[in-house]
Amino acid sequence: MGLNKREITLKQKNLLLHSKITQQHPEFYNFLKENKNNDITEELINQTSLELQDFIEYILPNIKIKAKEEWTAEEEDFKDLEQNRTTCSLCDNPNVRYVFYVTNTFTKEKLKVGSTCITHFGVELAADPQILIENMKRSTRLRKLNKLIPGIQQKIDNWLSKLKKYKIIIPENLSQPYQANAKEARETYNKFLDNQLPLKEAIIRLKHLLRKKEGEITIKNIIKNKPKECYI
Ligand SMILES: [Zn+2]
Numbered sequence: 001m002g003l004n005k006r007e008i009t010l011k012q013k014n015l016l017l018h019s020k021i022t023q024q025h026p027e028f029y030n031f032l033k034e035n036k037n038n039d040i041t042e043e044l045i046n047q048t049s050l051e052l053q054d055f056i057e058y059i060l061p062n063i064k065i066k067a068k069e070e071w072t073a074e075e076e077d078f079k080d081l082e083q084n085r086t087t088c089s090l091c092d093n094p095n096v097r098y099v100f101y102v103t104n105t106f107t108k109e110k111l112k113v114g115s116t117c118i119t120h121f122g123v124e125l126a127a128d129p130q131i132l133i134e135n136m137k138r139s140t141r142l143r144k145l146n147k148l149i150p151g152i153q154q155k156i157d158n159w160l161s162k163l164k165k166y167k168i169i170i171p172e173n174l175s176q177p178y179q180a181n182a183k184e185a186r187e188t189y190n191k192f193l194d195n196q197l198p199l200k201e202a203i204i205r206l207k208h209l210l211r212k213k214e215g216e217i218t219i220k221n222i223i224k225n226k227p228k229e230c231y232i
Contacts, residue, residue: 006056008032008040011090011120012064018089019067020106027052028060068122070104071111075126077101080136090117098133100125138193145192148203155210156182156189162217170217171225178216185209 008016013032016022022029031052038044045056079099087094089111100118102111113121115129125132146152159182163170170178185206192202215221 006042006045006053006060008056008060010039010092011117013040014090014092015120016064016067018104018109018111019070020104021063021066021070025055025059025063028055065122068120070106071102071121071123072105073100073102073118073121073123073125077103078132078136080140082140086112088112088114088117090114090120098136100129137195141193141195141199144199145189145202145206148199149206149210152189152206156185159185159213166217166222168222170222174217174221174225178213181209181212181216185213 013036017029017032017036022032027049031048032040035044045053048056077100079101081097081099084097085094086096086099088096090113093114096112096114098115099112100115102113102118102121102123103109104111115133118125118129127135142153149155160179163175163178188197188202188205188209191197192199
C-alpha cells in the first residue's frame with residue numbers, strides 16, 4: 001500500500017461532501033458526514049469496514065476526479081469583498097477577500113472559495129487566479145479614484161488631444177509644460193493603479209495637475225506668449 005494513499009485531506013473532504021457523486025455511495029458519504037470535524041487519517045480509515053476500505057483505496061481516486069468536474073465558474077463569479085471577509089468552503093480559511101464562486105452543475109449549490117482552493121475544482125477560468133485578482137485590484141482602485149475625480153481615465157486619455165483642437169501653432173513654452181504635465185498625470189495614474197502610490201497622494205497630485213492644465217492653454221495665454229513672427 002502506498003504512503004498515506006488513503007488519507008483524505010480537509011479540502012478533499014469538503015469538496016466530496018458537496019458533490020453529487022459522493023451521495024451515490026451512501027456508506028462513504030455517511031462516513032464523511034460523521035467525520036465532518038475530524039481529520040480523516042489512515043488510522044481512522046483502518047477502523048472502518050473492509051468494504052469501505054476497499055472503496056477508499058480503489059474507487060475513491062476516480063470519484064475525486066468526477067467530483068471536481070461537477071463544478072463550474074463564470075467570469076462574473078469572482079468578487080472583491082473589499083473591507084469584508086468570507087470563509088472558504090474548502091479550507092475553512094475565514095479571511096478570504098477575493099472570492100470565487102463555484103456552482104454545482106447538478107445541485108446548483110454555490111460554494112465560496114479563495115484563490116488557492118479554486119484550483120482544486122475542475123473549473124476553467126479566463127486566466128490564472130492571481131492574474132484575475134491583480135485585475136480586480138486595479139479596477140477596485142480605479143473605482144475609488146473615479147469617485148473622487150469623476151471621469152479621471154477619460155480626462156487623462158484626452159489630455160493631449162486638447163492641443164490638436166487649436167488651429168494655430170501653440171508656442172513651445174506653453175505646449176511643452178502642458179505635455180510634461182500630461183505625462184506626469186499619466187504616470188501618477190498608472191502608479192496608483194499598480195499600487196505604488198497611496199490614494200491620498202495620487203488625488204493631491206492629480207488635482208494639482210488638472211488645475212494647472214485648465215489654466216495653461218487658453219487663447220489669452222497663446223496670444224500673450226506668441227512668438228513675434230506669429231500672427232493669429
Ligand atoms: Zn480555501
